[in-house]
Amino acid sequence: MVNQNMAITRKSKLNYNPLARVLLIVFFSILSVFVLIPLYALVLGTFKGGSELFISGLNLSLDPSKLHTLAWRYLFTGVMSDGVYEPHDYFIWYRNSLFIVLVQGSLTLLVSSWVSYGFAMYKFKGKNLLFFCVLLVMMIPFEILMLPMYTQINAMGMRNSYWAIILPFLANMSAIFFFRQFLTGVPHDLVDAGRVDGCTEYGIFLRIIMPILKPAYASMAVLVGMAAWNNLLWPMLVISDMKKYTVPIGLNTLWSPYGNNYDLMITGSCFAILPLLILFLAAQKFIIEGMTAGSVKG
Amino acid sequence: MFIIGLVVLVIGIAALLSLGGKGTKFDTAYDANGDTGAYLFGSLAEGQSYGVFQSIWLLIARYRNVWMLGGLLIIAAYVLINKTLLYSKTVAPYVFVLPFILTFLIFFVYPLISTTIMSFQSIKSDSSEFIGLTNYQNLFSNKTFYTAVTNSLRYTVITCALLIPFPLLFAYMLDAKSMKLAGMYKAILFVPVLSSVVVAGIIFRMMFSELDGALMNQVRGMFGLEPIIWLKGEWTAMFAMVLLCCWRWTGMNILYYMAGLKSIPGELYEAADIDGANAVQKFWNIGWPLLKPTTIYVLTISIYAGLAMFTESYMIFGNNSSPKNYGLTIVGYLYRYGFEKVDKFGFASAVGLVLLVGAMVINLLQLRITGVIGKRKGE
Numbered sequence: 001m002v003n004q005n006m007a008i009t010r011k012s013k014l015n016y017n018p019l020a021r022v023l024l025i026v027f028f029s030i031l032s033v034f035v036l037i038p039l040y041a042l043v044l045g046t047f048k049g050g051s052e053l054f055i056s057g058l059n060l061s062l063d064p065s066k067l068h069t070l071a072w073r074y075l076f077t078g079v080m081s082d083g084v085y086e087p088h089d090y091f092i093w094y095r096n097s098l099f100i101v102l103v104q105g106s107l108t109l110l111v112s113s114w115v116s117y118g119f120a121m122y123k124f125k126g127k128n129l130l131f132f133c134v135l136l137v138m139m140i141p142f143e144i145l146m147l148p149m150y151t152q153i154n155a156m157g158m159r160n161s162y163w164a165i166i167l168p169f170l171a172n173m174s175a176i177f178f179f180r181q182f183l184t185g186v187p188h189d190l191v192d193a194g195r196v197d198g199c200t201e202y203g204i205f206l207r208i209i210m211p212i213l214k215p216a217y218a219s220m221a222v223l224v225g226m227a228a229w230n231n232l233l234w235p236m237l238v239i240s241d242m243k244k245y246t247v248p249i250g251l252n253t254l255w256s257p258y259g260n261n262y263d264l265m266i267t268g269s270c271f272a273i274l275p276l277l278i279l280f281l282a283a284q285k286f287i288i289e290g291m292t293a294g295s296v297k298g
Numbered sequence: 299m300f301i302i303g304l305v306v307l308v309i310g311i312a313a314l315l316s317l318g319g320k321g322t323k324f325d326t327a328y329d330a331n332g333d334t335g336a337y338l339f340g341s342l343a344e345g346q347s348y349g350v351f352q353s354i355w356l357l358i359a360r361y362r363n364v365w366m367l368g369g370l371l372i373i374a375a376y377v378l379i380n381k382t383l384l385y386s387k388t389v390a391p392y393v394f395v396l397p398f399i400l401t402f403l404i405f406f407v408y409p410l411i412s413t414t415i416m417s418f419q420s421i422k423s424d425s426s427e428f429i430g431l432t433n434y435q436n437l438f439s440n441k442t443f444y445t446a447v448t449n450s451l452r453y454t455v456i457t458c459a460l461l462i463p464f465p466l467l468f469a470y471m472l473d474a475k476s477m478k479l480a481g482m483y484k485a486i487l488f489v490p491v492l493s494s495v496v497v498a499g500i501i502f503r504m505m506f507s508e509l510d511g512a513l514m515n516q517v518r519g520m521f522g523l524e525p526i527i528w529l530k531g532e533w534t535a536m537f538a539m540v541l542l543c544c545w546r547w548t549g550m551n552i553l554y555y556m557a558g559l560k561s562i563p564g565e566l567y568e569a570a571d572i573d574g575a576n577a578v579q580k581f582w583n584i585g586w587p588l589l590k591p592t593t594i595y596v597l598t599i600s601i602y603a604g605l606a607m608f609t610e611s612y613m614i615f616g617n618n619s620s621p622k623n624y625g626l627t628i629v630g631y632l633y634r635y636g637f638e639k640v641d642k643f644g645f646a647s648a649v650g651l652v653l654l655v656g657a658m659v660i661n662l663l664q665l666r667i668t669g670v671i672g673k674r675k676g677e
Contacts, residue, residue, distance in 0.1 A: 118394025
C-alpha cells in the first residue's frame with residue numbers, strides 16, 4: 001500500500017563529496033529561479049496594471065515609481081483605474097468554481113469508491129470484462145470523446161447546467177483504479193465479520209470500508225479537487241451562461257486584442273492560484289503524497 | 299413494483315432517445331410553446347393539431363430526466379421494502395458496479411455508436427442523410443489534418459524526450475542523503491503544477507508576445523538579437539508550447555521519480571559503495587533498472603497528455619486558430635469541425651473516430667513494447 005511504501009526508512013543512500021554538493025546546490029538554485037520567473041512576472045504584472053502590460057508585455061523590469069495597486073482595487077471593488085465603477089463577475093465565477101469543486105469532489109469520491117468496492121471485494125460474472133472496460137475508458141483521452149459526449153449531454157437537456165459538468169465524471173476511472181488498488185490490501189475477514197454481525201452488504205461499505213478508506217479519500221480529494229478547480233475544456237463546452245462560468249472559463253473570455261480587460265485578467269489569474277498555493281504551503285507533504293498516489297503500485 | 303419502476307425508467311430512456319441529439323433545442327421550443335412537435339413528429343400542416351398520444355409523448359419527452367430518475371427511485375424503494383435483497387451477495391456486486399455501468403453505457407458506448415453512425419452521414423441542422431465513406435475520404439485528403447497530426451506527434455515526442463530524462467536526473471540528484479535542501483527545491487519545482495492551464499497560458503502568452511518589451515524578446519535582446527514574433531514561426535511557436543508544458547510538469551515528474559526512488563532499498567547503494575562504484579555507475583546499474591516501472595508510468599501519461607494536448611495551444615494563441623496552423627493539434631482539429639464550424643458534425647465524428655483508433659493503437663503499441671501487456675498474461 002502507498003503509505004507503507006512511503007514509510008520505508010532508508011539507512012544510507014547516495015552520498016556526494018563536498019564539491020559535488022556545492023555544485024548541486026548552485027545548479028538547483030538556478031533551476032528554482034528559472035521556475036519561479038513566470039510566477040514572479042505574474043505577481044509583478046498585477047502591480048504594473050493592465051495598460052502597462054498591454055504596451056510592453058510581461059517582463060521582469062522593475063520600476064518602483066510605476067507600481068500601483070489599481071488593478072487589485074478593480075478586482076475587489078469594481079472601480080476601474082480611471083475611477084469609473086464597472087462591476088465584474090469574477091467573484092460569481094469564483095463562487096461557482098468553489099461550488100463545483102465541493103460537489104464534484106465529494107460525489108466523485110463517494111461514487112468511485114462505491115464502484116471500486118464492488119470490483120475489489122466480490123467475485124461476479126462479467127467482472128473481468130467490466131474491469132477491462134474501466135481500463136479501456138482510462139486509456140482514451142476524454143478530449144477525443146468530447147464530441148459524442150457533448151451530443152449526449154445535449155440530448156439529455158442538461159446543457160448549461162452544472163450536472164453536465166459533474167455527471168459524466170462521477171465514476172472517475174483513475175479514482176476507481178486507485179481505490180481498488182487500496183482495497184486489495186484490506187483483509188476480506190473484516191467484511192465477513194461485518195456479515196456475521198448482521199450488516200447488510202451496503203452497511204458494510206458505509207460502516208466498515210469507508211472509515212478504512214480515509215487516507216485514500218484524502219489523497220484522491222487533492223487530485224480530484226485540483227482537477228475540478230483547473231478544468232477548462234469540458235465546462236467551456238457545456239456552459240454558455242456568463243453567470244454560470246467557472247474561474248478558468250471566465251479568465252479565458254477576458255483575453256481580447258484590445259487589452260481592455262487586462263487588469264482583471266492578471267489579478268484574477270493571480271487570485272485563482274492563491275487558494276491552491278495556501279493549501280500547498282499548509283499541507284505540502286500531504287498534497288505531494290496525493291498527487292503521486294497513482295504512480296506507486298502497492 | 300419493481301416492474302413498474304423498470305417501465306418508468308424505460309419510458310424515460312425511450313423519450314430521451316426519441317429526441318435524437320436535439321434535447322436542449324426541444325426544451326427551449328417546448329418552454330416557449332413553439333413548434334415543439336417538429337422535433338419528434340415533423341412539422342404540422344396548417345390547421346392540424348397534435349393527437350392525444352402525441353401530446354402525452356411531448357410531455358414525457360420534456361420531463362424525460364424526471365422519468366428516468368423516478369424509475370430508479372421506485373426500484374430503490376422496492377429494494378428497501380424487500381429487505382432480503384439487501385443481504386444478497388449475488389445482487390450486491392452489481393449494485394456497487396452500477397454507477398460505472400451506467401456511466402459507461404450513457405457517456406461512452408451510446409455516444410460512440412451514435413458518432414459512428416453520424417460519421418457516415420452529412421448532418422445539417424434540420425436534416426441528415428447517409429453519404430457513405432465521403433467524410434473519411436475528405437478527411438484523408440485534407441492537408442490540414444496531416445498538419446495537425448504532425449504537430450501533435452512532434453509535440454508528444456519532444457515532451458517525452460524532455461520530461462523523462464531530466465526529471466529522472468533531477469530526482470536522482472535530489473535523492474541523496476547529503477542534500478539537506480532537497481525538500482525546499484522539491485517544493486519550489488512543484489509550484490507550477492498548481493497553476494491551471496489557463497493561468498499558465500495567460501502568463502506564457504504575454505511572455506512570448508510580439509512586443510519588444512515582452513520577456514522572451516528581452517532575453518533575445520540580452521544576446522544582442524532582434525525581437526521576433528515568437529508565435530508566428532513554426533519552431534518558435536512549438537518552443538512556446540513545449541516550454542509551457544515542461545514548466546508545468548517537470549516538478550510533477552520529479553515527484554513521481556522520487557516516490558520510485560524511495561522504494562529502492564539503501565542496502566543496494568551500500569553494497570555498491572563497498573564495490574567502489576561511482577555515482578554514474580550507481581545510477582546506471584541500480585537507479586535506472588529499478589525505476590523502470592516509474593518510467594513506464596510517466597511515459598504512459600506523457601503520451602496520453604501529448605496526444606490530448608489542446609488547451610495549452612488554445613491558451614497560448616488566445617483561441618483555436620494559429621498562424622499557418624502552427625499550433626493546431628489533432629484535438630484542436632476535432633474542436634474546429636465539431637464546435638466552431640456549422641453543419642460539419644458528420645465530418646467531425648469521422649475525425650473523432652480516426653483519432654480514437656489512432657490513440658488506442660499507440661497506447662497498445664507502447665504498452666506492448668514496454669512489456670506491460672505481455673507480463674500481465676504470464677502472471
